[in-house]
Amino acid sequence: MILLFFIGLIILVVGYKFYGGYVERQLGVSEDYVTPAIEFEDGIDFVPIKKRKNQLIQLLNIAGTGPTTYLRY
Numbered sequence: 001m002i003l004l005f006f007i008g009l010i011i012l013v014v015g016y017k018f019y020g021g022y023v024e025r026q027l028g029v030s031e032d033y034v035t036p037a038i039e040f041e042d043g044i045d046f047v048p049i050k051k052r053k054n055q056l057i058q059l060l061n062i063a064g065t066g067p068t069t070y071l072r073y
Contacts, residue, residue, distance in 0.1 A: 012062060 037048040 012059065016059065
């Protein structure tokens with residue numbers, strides 16, 4: 001069971017890395033683009049976060065909701 005968990009986690013991380021690069025090439029994402037968090041930064045509603053923290057949030061949004069569908073009440 002734990003082996004399946006780690007296999008699934010590896011698939012998510014590898015898929016994120018390759019699929020993210022594919023989408024980036026298709027959409028023409030530029031490093032020079034200024035996001036609203038930087039353009040309108042006010043410390044309350046628009047706050048830039050570190051890239052590492054953003055990646056963790058994205059991973060948890062994908063992987064974190066899966067196990068809740070198997071809960072029995």
